[in-house]
Amino acid sequence: MRASDRAYSALREDIIEWRLRPGTVLAEVEQSERLGVSRTPVREALSRLTAEGLTTAAGGRGVVVTDISLDSIDELFELRETLEVRAAALAAQRGEPGIFAELHAQLVLAPELLSDNDPARHEYYALVGRLDDAIDSAISNTYLANAMRSLRVHLVRVRRLAADDAARLHAAAAEHAAIAEAIAAGNPRLAEAATTLHLHRSLTHVKATHTPH
Template identity: 80%
Template sequence: MRASDRAYAALRDDIIEWRLLPGTVLAEVEQSARLGISRTPLREALSRLTAEGLTTAGGRGVVVTDISLDDIDELFELRETLEGKAAALAALRGDAAVFRALQEELLGAPALLNSPDPNRHDYYELVGRLDTAIDAAISNSYLAQAMRSLRVHLVRVRRLAADDQARLTAAAAEHAAIAEAIAAGNPRLAEAATTVHLHRSLSHVKAVHASAQKEPHG
């Protein structure tokens, strides 16, 4: 892997996981030393992050972007349009057996999340497999690419509220309902189940974000 690709992947992960907080200045000398690369590949990585909207270049240099409540509203407006359509197309074009299997796994997800040692990594991996299955089922490369670009920002928003056990458990049931509707070949139900999930997710994320804005991230 090229040095610029490694730097991009490392910085992107740090931003999405909130290890690099909004407002952090990504100074070239400091980041080059931290990542063990020269400044040229670092600049390439920073340019890619800026193109994705994860950083912005200004007078202070390259800075990690903030996520405001307005940003969250806009992201979810786009998400409802794209994901609702994708779920409907997946119901029409997808392999029912694939989504029935995912539904069964999602119905078992609360056991992962509510065990004495909750396994959120496996849960997020399962949700990622549902996303991948929908992307494959819709047979529309442009729509799939648009959703992949959007998910970069959604993962960042999601991590903001990742520790809420009750919300994750409810979201697992909502994802199971989406998979069930797709498996049933019912596009209207699949789109409706997606809309319900997104509405509940948006309400929760905005509430958590508003609370987090009152305190420094830690």
């Protein structure tokens, strides 16, 4: 892997996981020392992150991690509903039922992963990621899948806002299970309804708990 790719992956994960919080200045010298690469790969990585909207130029301060405001959360969920509700319906029509039946069975057991143990929670997030990937594959629409992947990098940051709320995580697991079950059943309207309900509850929770940085 190229040095710029390594730097990009490391910085991207740190931003998504909130180890680098909104407003953090990402100085090239400091980050190159931290990541063990030269300044040029860091500069390239920061350019890619800025193109994705995870960082932004802040005048004389250099590059900083972008904030997630309530307005931006509303905008993300407007787009998310447009894309994900349609994708769920297409997956129900075009997907392999057995794949989603297996994901449903795993998601039903997901509460067992939702302990206070961080690695266990990462297993849950990985399971949700597999559901996302299965939907992307099932819809057979490259443009829609690419649009959702581009959106998810920001959604993961928003999702982490609820990471300390065990009740919400358990509810979200049940909602994801319902989506997988509807797709496995080949029922587009039920898949749309399950996805719409999940998005509504997720947005309501995030807006109720989010405090601007």
